[in-house]
Amino acid sequence: MKYRVIKNNDLFLMTDHYGNIQGDLQGGLYTKDMRFLSKLELTINGKRPLLLSSAADENFVARIRMTNEHEEEDGKVRLWRESLELIRERFIYGDVLYETISMMNYSTKTISFDLGMAFDADYSDMFLVRGFQPAEELGKVTERKMDDNGWHTVYMGVDGVRRETAIAWDSKPDQIAESGKVLFQINLEPAKARQITFTISPSIDGNYPTTQPREVALQELQASYERWGNNHTKVDSDSPVLNRLYDRGVQDLRVLLSDFGYGLFPVAGLPWYAVPFGRDSLIAALQMLPLNPEVARGTLKMMAAYQGDELNPWKDEQPGKIMHEMRSGELARSGQVPFAPYYGSIDSTPLFVVLAAEYAHWTGDLDTIAGLMPNIERAFTWMDQHGDRDNDGMVEYYQESSKGIANQGWKDSADSVIHANGEFAIAPIALVEVQGYVYQAKSRLAPIVEKLGFEALAKRLREEIALLKNKFEGAFWMPEEQFYAIALDGNKEQVRSVTSNPGHLLMSDIISAERAQQVAQRLVASDMFGGYGIRTMSSGSTGYNPMSYHDGSVWPHDNSLALLGMSRMGFKEEASTVISGLLKAAEHFEYTRLPELFCGYDDTIGYPVSYPVACSPQAWAAGTSVSIIQAILGIRPDAPNGKVSLDPFLPGNVNRLTVRDLPVAGGTLSVKLTRNTGTDTVHAEILDNSSGCRVEIVGQTAEVQRN
Structure with missing residues (x-):
């Protein structure tokens, strides 16, 4: 990674490898989709120290080790090279960032130097940081002040929210500047050390976080991770890379969990998607069932709380629809973007029911499902009405919002649904995997609702999936490819690209065992599998590009869903091939961490090629490690029936x-x-x-x- 990121609950910090936030980068301290710190630069005698090592392998603590360069003035040594060791250690706890600068003199003489730290806060909305150009005026910084005890700024947003950043330090500085720079004159005798601790506290509308003594905060944070480690599924094997991948995935999932008032909930990924998502969070929670089913319960309750209530084209919202993404920054709150929340996802709604069904089968917790039944029934109504615009029995999407998303499946880039002639498919578009999700939602939930006493609903669901299964084959099967098309376009024509999307069908039972085997075998054929994982698109398809976001890259979560289906259907050889490829890829990534995606080149290069802006850590990429274990076990719980x-x-x-x-x-x-x-x-x-x-x-x- 070209950055270092740590997170706890709803606050995260992104810096460069030196631990700095600089104006020309997208780094910062973020919460609620706003940047509360846009500059954080450490200097020694006005210069950036030399980097020795930079690590954030624990996710919640980052340690950056540095030293000084050689300095002379008028022919005299001011500071001998590598005489000073600097360690920046930072962590987040209780919505406060703690940073301690530890200084150690390794020379044989007393050294003197100026330690400087510069701050700024621009309160940029996450959309602005990522390049969005607003049409309306934004808020302003209304106050900046600095004294010997700290630095403080206030921002009044056009959304009426007061946002503040307060920085404090535990040593009296020798110089301060209103612009946001503080200077400490340090004198260290040989073998002597000194520390200075900074605390950075963002607040919204006067809700100030509580700052604790640094050691207390760190101990409580470490204890919370120890509890997480002790209470989750443990894995040990004779494969070091499998062990490391699993442990890394579990750590990453922990740091990506937040609580928005409904229980544990996985945000999508760092740095740009540390917010509630529909599809991403639902799939991550589904992957985490063998790790911590409580996450699924919290995710279901969160999704239910924000289920669509009205027809709102600006937000692509309809009654019963499950949200796609929820932002809480200035632009979303002031209505300049439709993301508070936005509903432009065709698969979130069936995935909501899939998660509810699988959670029930895994845990036997029918009380939670009974409490969610009004939301589940509304979701079914949406699938059958608003989700099926033309009453053809297929669920399809169509963008209505002027600032929404055009392609509303998991491959949501503009070029992801492409015909064999190179033309982009026109909406409404019925994606192949979405029909599988609908089938899985209805078929897996039918026995659950029957146990809850909804016999008529169970009967209706079984009738509907029988009709869907019959229509599906004729609509999507491509005889000449012996594979399924990625989609049907607005003219009900097949989009005849060979892609990874049909791999998701293996979880659902919507296809026959014979055709399921053909799908599994094609996914590990040379045009789809380059040695590190299943590609998103066949190298023989018109739109193939190994460097693309969705047309030839490898997405670990995409592989994980295919893996779960391969395991369930008994395609162990194919599943073994995919797992071995993912393990081989993981060995090459920092911390044995599978990123959101990587390029789809063959393994003849000798290493997987990174995708430049992939999120890492990312929830459903981290969840892939848990899915691998589930697939290997071939586990299929039926808790309501005790099996x-x-x-x-x-x-x-x-x-x-x-x-x-x-x-x-x-x-x-x-x-x-x-x-x-x-x-x-x-x-x-x-x-x-x-x-x-x-x-x-x-x-x-x-x-x-x-x-």
């Missing part, structure tokens, strides 16, 4: 895997997989089972220990 089935395999180069404390049905399950010597078969051993469910292992008898 769990396993159909495990081990990918190449993995011969042993132990999964402990996997949450199922209100209890936990621990499983050990071992490859049988000299074969590709796997033995599964149930180490512990407090779920209350009967465990069935395909091909062998489950010996279940109970607490």
Whole structure:
């Protein structure tokens, strides 16, 4: 990564590798989609120190180690090179940024130098930072003041919100400047050290965060991560890269969790999407079911709270629709962009029901589903009415908002739905994977609502999926490709590109076993699989570009959904190929972290090629590590009926895997997989089972220990 980012709850900091925020970069301290700190520059005698190391591998703490360059004045040494060690350690806790500058003299003589820190706050909306040009006047900074104790600014937005930034330091400075620069004259004897701690506190409408002593705040933050580590599913294998990838994914998911008043909720990714999303957050919560089902519950409640209520073309909103993205910055609050929230997503609504159904099957928590039934029924109504504009039985999208999104599936770039002749598809567009989501939502929820006493609804859902399944095949199957088209365009013509989208169908049961196998095999063929993962588009399709956002790149989450389907359908060889590719890719990325996406070049290059503006960490990329474990276990819980089935395999180069404390049905399950010597078969051993469910292992008898 070309930046360093840390986050806690709804506050995050993005800097360069030196730990600085500079005016020509997009770095800053952000909360509620606004930048509360736009400049943070450390200097030694007016110069930037030399970088030794820069790390933010813990997500919540960043440590940057630096030293000084050689300085002479009038032929005399002012500061001998590398005589000073500087360590910048920063973390966020309680909506406050803490930064401590530690200075150590490693020379044999006393050294003197000026430590400077410069600040500024421009209160730019996230849309402005990313290049949006507003048509209306924005707010203004109305107050700036600085004294020996700190620096303070006030911004009055056109949305009527008062935003403030307060910076304090624990040592008296020798010089201060109203422009926002503070200077400390430091004298250090040999082997002596000194620290200065800064606290930076953003506030909105007078709601000031509480600043704690630094050590107390750090201890409480570390304790919260330890609790997270102790309470989630543990994974250990004989594959170091699989272990690192899983641990990294779990850490990244923790830092991306926020609570907006409804429980734990995964924001989409850092740095630009640390906000509630529909599709992204729903898929991340779905991936996290084997890790922490509470996240799914919080996500469902959050989505229900912001479900569409009215016909509002400006926001692409209709009754019953689940939101796409919610922003809370000045532009959104003042109505200059339609994102408070915006509803331009065709798949968020069926994915909301998919998550509800899978959560129920995983946990057996029917009370939560019963409480969400009004929202679920409204979602079904939206799918059948507003989602199906022409009553052809397919769900399609059409942009109504002048500042909305044209392509409203997960591949939402303007060139992502492209015909074989190179022309972009015209709306309304029915995406292939969305029909699978609708089928999965209705088929998986039908037995749940039946248990809740909604027999008529269950009967209707089963009738509707039977009709959809019949229509789907004829509409999307391309006989000459032996594959499914990515979409139907506004003229009901197939968009005949070979893409990764049909891989999502493998989760849904909408296609036959024979055609599912054809899909799985094509996804790992050379035109779709370059060695590091499934490409978003076949290298043989007209629009293919390995450097593109959606037309040839590799998205880990896209692979993860295909993986879950491959595992469920029993396509273990194909699943093993995909997992092995993702593991090989992860080895090349910083911290063994799969980014949001990377370029789709073949592995003949020798390494995966990074995509320049990919989010990292990113929720559904991090969730891919959990999906890999779920796919390997072949686990399929049916908690309402007291059953769990396993159909495990081990990918190449993995011969042993132990999964402990996997949450199922209100209890936990621990499983050990071992490859049988000299074969590709796997033995599964149930180490512990407090779920209350009967465990069935395909091909062998489950010996279940109970607490």
